[in-house]
Amino acid sequence: MAAGLRTAYAADLTAIPPGTSVSICGWVNRIRQHGEHLVFVDVRDHTGIVQCVLAKRDDLRPEYVVQVSGEVFPRPEGTENPQIPTGSVEIRDGIVTVLSEAEPIPFSLDDRVEVEEATRLRHRYLDLRRERMQRNLRLRAQINSAIRAAMEEQGFVEIETPLLWTPTPEGAREFYVPSRTQPGSFYSLPQSPQIAKQLLMVAGFDRYYQIARCLRDEDLRSDRQFEFTQLDVEASFVGQADVHRFISNAMARVIANVFDGRTVDIGTISWREAMGRYGSDKPDRRFGHPLVDVTGVFAKTEVRALSAPHVAALLDPEPTSLSRARLDQLVERARALGAKGLLWVKVAQDGEGYSISSPVSKLLDRSEVEQLLEQTGAGDGDVILLVADEWEKAVTTLGQIRLERGRHLADPKELDLFWVVDFPLFEGLDEAGKPISAHHPFTMPNEEDLDLLETDPLSVRSQSYDLVLNGWELGSGSIRIHRADIQRRIFSTLGIDEETANSRFGFLLEAFRYGAPPHGGFAIGIDRLAALLAGETNIREIIAYPKTQSGIDLMTQAPKQLDAATLAPLGLTVRPVQRG
RNA sequence: GGACCUGUGGUGCAGCUCGGAGUGCACGCCGGCCUGUCAAGCCGGAGGUCGCGGGUUCAAAUCCCGUCAGGUCCGCCA
Structure with missing residues (x-):
């Protein structure tokens, strides 16, 4: 609602009858001086830009704050500017009042x-x-x-x-x-x-x-x-x-x-599936190219670099860009991310079948190659990237590389919004060998997994969940523990004794005794x-x-x-x- | 704490590999011309601690070391 010194915003002017008197306020956006008798002054407010046509005016500069009072007219035929929303109108012979001068600003x-x-x-x-x-x-x-x-x-x-x-x-x-x-x-x-x-x-x-x-x-x-x-x-x-x-x-x-x-459709994916397919608990799924579990292919391999608890494979999203030097960089990148390394396998059509080139091509037997090609779906010109390590290290490393290789292929207009559920309750062990809360210590375990708390805490799933949009963690939450007995068991699993719990969260635990x-x-x-x-x-x-x-x-x-x-x-x- | 990229008139860049006068481009700024432009156009001009410090060299924007600032990432973010 325009008010005060202003009766209209720039964007309003196309809807106003010709000849209406208006006052607009804003900043001088640009001045186009055509000699003594014709000056165009573009005035900007947050809704747009309006062209003011003046007979003579040489004291205005960009970013001056002005009020322009005058009448709105359609522009003369042939001088409309279809590039801007207000390009069909102008204020002619308005009175321009300088409300505030401005020094030249430091950047455009x-x-x-x-x-x-x-x-x-x-x-x-x-x-x-x-x-x-x-x-x-x-x-x-x-x-x-x-x-x-x-x-x-x-x-x-x-x-x-x-x-x-x-x-x-x-x-x-x-x-x-x-x-x-x-x-x-x-x-x-x-x-x-x-x-x-x-x-x-x-x-x-x-x-x-x-x-x-x-x-x-x-x-x-x-x-x-x-x-x-x-x-x-x-x-x-x-x-x-x-x-x-x-x-x-x-x-x-x-x-x-x-x-x-x-x-927008909001889907759901389990934490384990997100990690397995994308090597991330906040996957960007928009450009495809999921990881493939090829651990089974290399169960009996002679390649020492591939004998690991887990082998993850990725079809590179842009194999033509992978020069030998670039591949070496990927190996380095995998090491920087904490994996032992990365192996690549280039695939080329060879008659009826395929041939491969790889630093370990001589060590791979025919059945391993066949299974690898089949399980990854690799074809002529593809490059398969392999990371072998502990499951989580392997998938997160290759997942990060997947992201770096393919992120730019994602459609920026797409909204891929989904829940990630069934997070583990604990994320590994601390130096003392006690589990670490993945979310916070009041997160309710999945009731089916309650019996595992004492026997196998790392496999306990929690009633916590993340919301992911286009590969960014948008938020997280959980169902909280409101039962004192379960809370005691969690604290005990975490190695937090009663005294510690009271000193840290005493007021919360006390509150929970009065009907939570x-x-x-x-x-x-x-x-x-x-x-x-x-x-x-x-x-x-x-x-x-x-x-x-x-x-x-x-x-x-x-x-x-x-x-x-x-x-x-x-x-x-x-x-x-x-x-x- | 660590890795990588960047730092050059007000702004954005090029110049750096292979050292040789602050060299260049675009925008902006100042002045002039210009009556329908719209990132107006044409002409002229001003404007520099090449982030900072040290080193190598006859000579450093350029090579080396350090440092500061900005960015991206790892660690970190229950």
Whole structure:
């Protein structure tokens, strides 16, 4: 709704009767001066650009903030610009009022010009003027709005939880905030509202949601910032299928909203299948080329590099690009990823059959080659990549290579959205030989596997689940343990004694003694969701003020040192830091 | 903590392999011309700590070492 100094936005003008007087406000986008008597001034607001035709004006510069009052007319025949939505109209002989002058800006705001990200971040307020960034942040707002509508429609209540929370030793590294009123003591910023929301279940808010800021002091990546935003959800008296339904409904609503009614199928795949076929618990399935288990082919092989508990095979997505040097790089890459190595087998048509070339071709017998070709479906010109190792190492290594080799072949318009279920409850053993929680220690085991807790904990599946979109983990959740006896068994398996459990989670365990309903929940990473739906490959593009990989805000130069006088009331002194 | 890529007028690049004067291109900026352009066009001009420090050399943007910054990834992210 236009108001104040403005009566219309640029995008409104095509729908306005010729001759209507309007006032538009915005930034001077571009000036085209044609001598003394004809000047075109493009004025930009967030809806678009409007061409203003003036008789004489030489005091305007790009990025001046202006108000233009004048009459809207169709452009003279032959001068329309079909390239832009407002190209059929113009404001003629308007009064241009300069509301604010502008120095020449340090980089182009034209989306066609690639500007180094550091430069953009240093002047983020300028970068955000660009159409792309306006579109991205507005898309993000639209996602939030659709989420709120979907959650409220399903009976969820939005409740805020504290940012100043209590340190919890489990999980991600936390940010700490010194207390002035309790000098020497610290709050922590929550890595998620996990425990707070479970307490809300005990409190009887049986359907809670929040668009919550979470903070983790872990190294940054293209899909990770210190602070990020989650749709955080928890519900009581529900099972896994109910949680999936709530979240699926919200996702469907978001996608329909963003893509104009588009529908999406949300499938399900087990963790074991995801790992086996794609070597990842967040597979990008859009470009095919699944891994093939060829362990059986090499059961009795003479090739020492292939005698391993598991042999995974991949038909390279782009074999023609595999020069000998490139293949050597792949071998190195596999080693860098922690596997012992990688073997390649080139396949070529040879009369009726096929011949192969490989560093180990002399050591492979005919039946091994035949089975390998059959099981992988390899044909003329294909290159088979093999990684032999422990199952998880083999599939994850080859899965990562699959991703690096094929990711660019994925259709960027496709939305491959699915649940990954039946995660293992524990992910390996710590130094003391005790299992490590894969999710968090309140995750409910799969009831069929309860008996394995004490005998074979690593094979216990959990009632936890991830949501994956185009190869990114969008979120995860679980059904929680609400029964004290099962919680005791989990703590015991994890090697957490009662005293430790009480000191870490005492208030939660105490709360659970006063009547805890069965409950479970989920959290969706909104930054990742927004980035994927915006077609961006890093989340900084959908965050107004992101930090660099080293955690610096290039605009404000935060974090900054504080002087001793500021720190003293907090009970802090800073040790001199040696750098370099 | 580690690997790899990048750093050259305000912006984006080329130059770096094979050392020889801050050389070049495009955009932007400043000035002039120009009455229907639209990333306007034409002419002219200004603008440089080649990220920083050290080394090799008669000579370094270029080679070597270190360092800082940005990015991608591994570790890390219950």
